[in-house]
Amino acid sequence: MARRTKLRKFLRFALLATLLAAAGFTLFLDIRVRDEFEGRRFALPARIYARPLELHVGLRMPQADVLDELKLLGYRDIPRPGEPGWYLREENRLEIALRPFVFWDGAQPARSVSVAFEGGKVSMLRDAAGTDVPLARVEPLAIGGIYPAGNEDRVLVRLTEVPQHLVQALVAVEDRSFYRHAGFDVRGLARAVRSLFTDRVQGGSTITQQLVKNFFLTPERTIRRKATELVMAVLLEIHYDKNEILETYLNEIYFGQDRDRAIHGVGLAAQFYFGKDVQYLSVAESALLVAMIRGPAHYDPYKHPARTLERRNLVLRETREQGQISLEQYAAARSSPLGVTRKSGMGTSPYPAFLKLVHRQLRRDYDEKDLRSEGLRIFTTLDPRAQGAAENALTKRLAQFDKEKRFGQPGLEGAVVITDPQSGEVQAMVGGRDVRYSGYNRALDAGRPVGSLLKPAIYLTALSEPSRYTLLTPIDDGPFLWKSRGAPDWEPLNYDKKFHGMVPLRLALAHSYNAAAARLGTDLGVEKVLANVRKLGVERDVRPFASSMLGAVDMSPFEVAQMYQTIASGGFRAPLRSIREVTTQDGKPLQRYPLAIEQAFPPEPIYLLAAAMQDVVREGTGQGLKSYLPPEVAVAGKTGTTDEQRDAWFAGFSGDRLAVVWVGYDDNRAARLSGSAAALPIWGDLMSALSPEPLALARPPSIEMVSIDPQSGLRGGVSCPGAVELPFMQGSAPQERAPCSGPMDAAVEAAGEVGQAVSKGVERAKSWLERLFGR
């Protein structure tokens, strides 16, 4: 008897304890649910955009390239009235329904423009009403993100933006009693319990349960986990209304992989699969997304179109059975194709090399955690057209070189950097021949000897002393030996193993003669030359050896671009930038990275140097570019080849682009590479694909053009065959006339001088009058 009482007591106690424990556990779950659901903000990746394409009359961009960019942006070539994101091509015209976009400086609504092209340029730009439009900004291409753990990517949407038919299809298929149940569905639950004992795939979870599962729990299948899920689902329903639960679900749900990137939420799924914003999804498209929820890998519209189409139609049928769509809607949707866009296969980014640069520049100002969770919008300088041209040129040429084994065994690598010579904006970066590979970035991190690429610093130093050096000054290209304490003897040889005697300065650079450059550099002073290397923008330490001047210095293509930038922009150094603006997720401006320049050299010697670098291409080691670019483009550049022909370089610029190309082997082996044979063709290919603007150097007033007879190096004129116009610092040109030069030439020259004096006088009178009468 006593024992029975004891047992009862114990049972009562046990029951109480269990109840208490259950209550405690529920309370714990309740706190967790509320805490996490309320405090839960989806970790949103920083979203990174390319530069927006600015359409305007006069833009140097052929129709085909504009079309390429629109296709990258997912524009379709079928008009969809009432919906942006398409274009219509009619011969040289293009009608574009631009999507709305929130730019750094404000929102721009959707608008239609009509563009005409002529001679590779935009010749007309009008709006839908036929009025001329000065400028139309196309929304920028999303080029990747900085992702939270698991590379989860999503675009948040509000429930009100989601089309009704999507929600209806979802409820019809996934959880019919969603609007009535309290978090669980008895029949579904029974099915789930049964599935625990059989081995069938479990189903019957309500939308609320699915959300709890994705949100809080691991995917194991145990009774305990199922119970926890159930309790949490009920708690969620107690605290939040159906719409809040639905909205969170729609943003959470998983829609498959894009390489290493996980697609979450209907917002991103709509963009990824259909190239449109969620509000524009059709009935059929919505049904496809709902069909995928059950198993995005199993119902992958790209890999298993037949199976997926079947399931989509099942979704449509169930939606129809629930009376949510009309018979007409059903019939139309059922007969439509899957309609997914051509898969771009972007992964975390199609341009990993450029993204690495952006990420590195961002990390100076932002926490890694904020970059991975705050949904910042980063507007960069990437020009997809330049990037495409660089990738094409590099991959095609390297494949060809490998096949021919012209420079050595297969396995050549390469890197490219393209910038805007005026602003220092980085337009393209290729880190290796596998352009989608996000590992080793040769453009940024490969330090390789630069060879003759440093020579311009020697010539710039010389031309900064116009009383001693002009473009015509004879430089001795005889055998040269340099002895200095603390460094081995240095005896540079020429590429052709010959010496060329006395050569005019500009030709010594054009032909990249080593002995001449070494003699000139040591005459000027190694320290002085290397100081100018630093002033050109090279920040890494350069050893103070004479051999450094001839390129025994390791630099990355990015650093070379920084150095050449200063030459291309008239002596103004501009730090290379990859970011323009950063805004919050909803478009509030956070930070701008403004254009910043600093005058490093006076314009005159830079002008003379750039003119000499045009001669490199006109008559020197860069002559090969003749078969890529018309002579009037008059690009300036320099080849670079290193010891035992291990590295090939070409760096140069047109009026609107600066590009640096490097080719070599990762293991730095000796090869048969040379700048003009291996790097120049890649440079030529990419530049010619970009229809570059001619390089018209801005001539400083103190520089005069003088006709020179190439035979004597004296003043020539029309009577001298092959006379060339060369720039000189005023008063530094030769005074003596060449024998071929006749009295006519002198007269023409004198007349020119009188003309100049007259125009100067007029200018002076004008400003005097202005002062007198005011403006």
Added chain:
Amino acid sequence: MRRFIYVVALFAGCASQPEQPREPGPAPAPEAQQLPAPPPERVPPPRAETTAVAGLMDSARTDTAAGRLTNAAATLERALRIEPRNARLWHELALVRFRQGDYAQAESLAARSNTLAGSDAELRSANQRLIDDARSARR
């Protein structure tokens, strides 16, 4: 006559406003507001090669007048991407930087403008004055 042309040019600019009304940008840095601004009549009238740039120049001037200097600078940089050799644009940007109190940039940008100014004596002297002002402000 000259003044008349200037006024016409200004209105022409207004008529070709390129973009939708923009959101007010972030307020200029507090120290920028107390700085003396160069008198506007010293600024040569804008000259643009394309209507696109004319419109941007105009909206930059509106922004400058309203104290939205960050926006004005951004707009001028946008214009410079279209016409990088337009010496007047570099000058305008130098002016905005001066008003923002960034005298070093004002000086560099004015010098850059000078290298592209060709025979535009008026612009050259405006640049020179700006450089002088920037130098004395830095002292």
